[in-house]
Amino acid sequence: MDLDQKSTRTLNYFVPQMVTISKSGILQLSILILFIMGGFYALYIQIVDGHIVTGMRDNVVWGLYIANFIFFIGISYAGALISGILHLLRVEWRHPIIRIAEIITIISTIIGPAYILLCMGRLDRLHHLVLYGRIQSPIIWDVLAISTYLIGSIIFLYLATIRDLAALRDYPFKSKWRHTLYKFFAVNFNGNSKQNRYLERGLNIMSAIIIPLAVLVHSVLAWIFGMTLRPGWHSTIFAPYFVVAAVFSGTGVLIIALWVFRKYYHLESYITKIHFNYLGIILMILGALYAYFTFSEYLTSWYGSETWEMEVLYKLFDPHEYWWWFFFAAIVGVVVPILVILIPQFRSINSITAVSVIAVFALWVKRYLIIIPTLETPLLPLQDMRPEYIHYTPTAIEWLLTFAGVAMFCFLFFLFSKFLPIVSVVKGEEGTNYAELRKTVMQRIIKRT
Amino acid sequence: MKSVIKHILIISLVATITTDNIFAQKKKTARVQVGYFKNYDKAEHLVATLIVKEKRYVPLSNGVIHFYSVSDTSRVLLSKIHTDNDGKAVFIINDDNPKIIKGPSGVFTFEVEYEGNSSVNAAKRKIAIKRGDLEVSFFQKDSTKSIEVSATEIGLNDQIIPIEGVNILLYVQGTFSLLNFGKEKTDENGIIHIDFPTDMPGDTTGVLTIVAKIDDNKTFGTIESRGEMNWGIPIEPVKEKQRGLGDTDAPLWMVYTLIILLSAVWFHYLYVIFLIVKIKLVNGSI
Amino acid sequence: MENKEKKQTRRKFFFKTATAAIGAISTAGIVTQSCKKKVEEGETVSLLSPDGTLVEVDKANISMAKMPAQGKEARAGIPNKKFVMVIDLARCRNARKCVTNCQKMHDLEPGDEWIKVFLMQDSNDTAPYWFPKPCFHCNQPPCVKVCPVGATYKRTDGLVLVDNERCIGCKFCMTACPYSSRVFQWKDPVHENQADHDYSPETSVPHKVGTVGKCDFCPDMARMGKLPTCVTGCPNGVIFFGDKNEDIVTNGTESFRFSELVYERAGYHFMAELGTEPNVYYLPPVDRLFDYKTGFKTLTNEQKEFYKKSIVKKH
Structure with a gap:
């Protein structure tokens, strides 16, 4: 495949990093593996001793695991929505960041559901979902939606990397297996016009389909909570609320990832302030939207002041219970990012990344606050002599598995970066294609009228 | 020496206490x-x-x-x-x-x-x-359903004598218990008449079991007699619900929606995979 | 040797000893509840007939009775029944016998309660009352709706049961149930001699780690014409149980027409606004037999403090 000058330069820049690993890289990698091993150890304990080793009990039956599940599915939005929309809108600055976004999507869509499995009492009966599945259950919707979403994301990422794979196939690697691997996945792509046309058509279809799918996935997730008759959950705006929160946190994670890779791989020339500024503005808009939903949700339940809704609200606003967390999650985590990005003088690569970190953490806490206080507020009085049945405290096992999830996220990212350049090398020719598309559409319209 | 005596004293004291305990243990009533x-x-x-x-x-x-x-x-x-x-x-x-x-x-x-x-x-x-006996008979005249119970006892020479002035209770047999619907004292012929309630449910064919009882009488103990009649209001046979949120099968609209959504998405996936195959096959010139 | 009332759960007893029925004495199968020893002696066996009286029959006449329903039968329900419970709040003084009886029969660990007794107070100005709460076996059960594998299901006789051999332990039903009726088996069950029982959703034992359990209205007992253990255990006759189709409910000593009882005593559904259509009716705590304070007598000091603290608050 013939490459233009810029693409060749990019390729030559990335390939050495793909085939080698620095000393500090080995150290970081071993720390990650240590955390992952810690997770496996915790998992072993949990399987042997049962869920008694977690902090979950009969009232708070879902804890940290489900919060992590929502969180990871949330950040998977980075790729799906952002790259999908940017692709459809032909935004020119998307190229350096789109690959990272899509990888985030795939990794977090793999790790997220793993937390559901951790929360399941009988992992050995997973096949019952196939044997006895009831499509009335939102859990089945979730299984179908997430698996469809994951496969769609993989196809999308694959399509977007075919050009790079072809370039890598033609690159003189020393190791033979890389050649075989890239040759297989490059599907004889050599950039002829037909192949380009097929590829662009596939990309258009996938980016169009991944957007509603992503919305659906998070709506279904929200419905798991929304369908129950629980205060703080049984809300009609839960689905869009979750979707907005997810894109918000997804954008935050994308900004953080960009910052990390920029530093780590010295991509200052590829990922520039423009990217941070644009993504920052997207983050700000989403933050405002999220704040609007939050305000609407809590104002409605406070104004209506149903007994049980009030019970939950009192817990969230009680300084002895969840107030400071709530304050951080619903106010600090939204207002600070908005203000910092809104005022141009405050806007910088580092400040935007810093507020993204705040936003992502706030969103994680928010997920925790969605689950725990509601489950600690059953409709009947909590008259149980066992204190651990009244208040949920995550145990070391749960924390170990949480950290293991984050470590796994980084580890998989690392693995990806050893097989693919994390910035796309070869630009497509969608410009011509786009014109062609518009032409055909116009022709159809003319035909009809 | 003193300490030895002390020990003996203690031992004997302990012994008395324990033996006392054994003897003091009273039998239960x-x-x-x-x-x-x-x-x-x-x-x-x-x-x-x-x-x-x-x-x-x-x-x-x-x-x-x-x-x-x-x-x-x-x-x-x-x-x-x-x-x-x-x-x-x-x-x-x-x-x-x-x-x-x-x-x-x-x-x-x-x-x-x-x-x-x-x-x-x-x-x-x-x-x-x-040793007594109860005999239950059922009569229906127009809409009135009535039950006659006659109570008899066996005399010294095995002759049958009506029991007078004994309380007879009437019940409907339920799954877990008897439901009382009447109580009367027998007359000089040892007979009572009680009307059956009109609104009592039976089984799917209206059949129910009517029980007559002399309950825990000093002379006669407990005597029971029963008969089956179709005097109840037949109940609707319980049918299994079809297709609902709480049933085994989902509502049809849900099935269709799911099939349409999934097949729409997966059709596109397959089409895109088909495109990838085409990319592989059109390995021509640029 | 004569020993005092054996400290066995009744349910265990049924499985261990010869569960037997005879056709000789009555048409309705009579089921034994007798001592193992007597069977060995080979003379006679005492049997309990469905109307609660005991008869003595020769061992030769005995054949094995039906075990609790399994498989499809356990999912279908007892034909043409519609089980219903009526709880008379005016009679409850928190004797807690329903709780302990249930725990005994279902081999529950201390603290795990399938029927709970809450201390309720509807407003600061009204009197507190004791509130026994089993599973409501709703006609619109939120737990059944959300179960991804149909491990919890609604039967034609109105019961909502859990099949812990199908349950995957996702706990969605526990969050869906607005009445906190479900209990999760967080660790390996400590069971005495449970392993030799066949599991049936009708007995709910033996438990399995990582699955959900709850009040089952004792359908295995109902198949034998016997009342649930919470009903028979209650010293104050608080709980009435019966078949809505027959319109008869009983607490073991008194029987009423169900329709008349809930009509005359103003029976109500707890949190009817949730639309779950429970099969448990409550009779309001009016003209009470006991002051609610007598309910504290059975409790430890710790429990007393606890109950007083956690009584429903109105903000």
């Missing part, structure tokens, strides 16, 4: 209760219940109850029966049991005895009964 029952299938039996006083009276299981037939002059052992988990022992009265003594004016006297053991006291109780 036991009680036997006995009732006579005649089932609707005419089977007659005596039920003895053995209870022991702990904090309150509790049933004693696996205790041996002796059943005797008693007259003024004699006492004949009929059977020894162990009590069950509820402290109950049941003796079946057979008409042809030669050991059972018939007393004057048709009265049978039985005695039940528990002999006790090392920790429980003995107990006994007598019961004197006349």
Whole structure:
């Protein structure tokens, strides 16, 4: 495949990093593996001793695991929505960041559901979902939606990397297996016009389909909570609320990832302030939207002041219970990012990344606050002599598995970066294609009228 | 030397305390209760219940109850029966049991005895009964449904005499209990008439079981008789629900929506995979 | 040897000893509850007939009775029944016998309660009352709706049961149930001699780690014409149980027409606004037999404090 000058330069820049690993890289990698091993150890304990080793009990039956599940599915939005929309809108600055976004999507869509499995009492009966599945259950919707979403994301990422794979196939690697691997996945792509046309058509279809799918996935997730008759959950705006929160946190994670890779791989020339500024503005808009939903949700339940809704609200606003967390999650985590990005003088690569970190953490806490206080507020009085049945405290096992999830996220990212350049090398020719598309559409319209 | 004496003293003191305790241990009070029952299938039996006083009276299981037939002059052992988990022992009265003594004016006297053991006291109780019978007949005139019950007893020479002035209760048999719907004293012919309620549900064909009972009478014990009639309001047979949120099968709209959504998405996936295959195949010039 | 009332759960007892029925004495199968010892002696066996009286029969006449329903039968329900419970709040003084009886029969660990007794107070100005709460076996059960594998299901006789051999332990039903009726088996069950029982959703034992359990209205007992253990255990006759189709409910000593009882005593559904259509009816705590304070007598000091603290608050 013939490459233009810029693409060749990019390729030559990335390939050495793909085939080698620095000393500090080995150290970081071993720390990650240590955390992952810690997770496996915790998992072993949990399987042997049962869920008694977690902090979950009969009232708070879902804890940290489900919060992590929502969180990871949330950040998977980075790729799906952002790259999908940017692709459809032909935004020119998307190229350096789109690959990272899509990888985030795939990794977090793999790790997220793993937390559901951790929360399941009988992992050995997973096949019952196939044997006895009831499509009335939102859990089945979730299984179908997430698996469809994951496969769609993989196809999308694959399509977007075919050009790079072809370039890598033609690159003189020393190791033979890389050649075989890239040759297989490059599907004889050599950039002829037909192949380009097929590829662009596939990309258009996938980016169009991944957007509603992503919305659906998070709506279904929200419905798991929304369908129950629980205060703080049984809300009609839960689905869009979750979707907005997810894109918000997804954008935050994308900004953080960009910052990390920029530093780590010295991509200052590829990922520039423009990217941070644009993504920052997207983050700000989403933050405002999220704040609007939050305000609407809590104002409605406070104004209506149903007994049980009030019970939950009192817990969230009680300084002895969840107030400071709530304050951080619903106010600090939204207002600070908005203000910092809104005022141009405050806007910088580092400040935007810093507020993204705040936003992502706030969103994680928010997920925790969605689950725990509601489950600690059953409709009947909590008259149980066992204190651990009244208040949920995550145990070391749960924390170990949480950290293991984050470590796994980084580890998989690392693995990806050893097989693919994390910035796309070869630009497509969608410009011509786009014109062609518009032409055909116009022709159809003319035909009809 | 002193210390040795001290030790001996202590030992003997301890010994007295412990032996005292053994002797001080009182035997528990036991009680036997006995009732006579005649089932609707005419089977007659005596039920003895053995209870022991702990904090309150509790049933004693696996205790041996002796059943005797008693007259003024004699006492004949009929059977020894162990009590069950509820402290109950049941003796079946057979008409042809030669050991059972018939007393004057048709009265049978039985005695039940528990002999006790090392920790429980003995107990006994007598019961004197006349053997009676209940006959239930059903009449329906227009919309009025009425039940006639006649109570009789067996005299000394096996003649049948109506029982006058005994309370007869009428019930409908339920799954777990009897539901009372009438109570009346028999007249001089030993007969009562009771109207059956019009709004009682039966089974799917309207059949229900009506039970007449002399309940725990001093002379006659408990006598029961029953009959089946289709006097109830038939109930709708319960059908399994079809297709709902809470049922095995989902509502159809849900099935269709899911199929349409999934097939729309997966069709596109397949099409894109088809495109990838085409990319592989059109390996032509640029 | 004579020993006091055996400290066995009744349910265990049924499985261990010869569960037997006879056709000789009555048409309705009579089921034994007798001592194992007597069977060995080979003389006679005491049997309990469906109307609650005992009869003595020869061992030779005994054949094995039906075990609790399995498989499809356990999912279908007892034909033409509609089980219903009525709880008379005016009679409850928190004797807690329903709780302990249930725990005994279902081999529950201390603290795990399938029927709970709450201390309720509807407003600061009204009197507190004791509130026994089993599973409501709703006609619109939120737990059944959300179960992804149909491990919890609604039967034609109105019961909502859990099949812990199908349950995957996702706990969605526990969050869906607005009445906190479900209990999760967080660790390996400590069971005495449970392993030799066949599991049936009708007995709910033995438990399995990582699955959900709850009040089952004792359908295995109902098949034998016997009342649930919470009903028979209650010393105050608080709980009535019966078949809505027959319109008869009983607490073991008294029987009422169900329709008349809930009509005359103003029976109500707890939180009817949730639309779950429970099969448990409550009779309001009016003209009470006991002051609610007598309910504290059975409790430890710790429990007392606890109950007082956690009584429903109105903000």
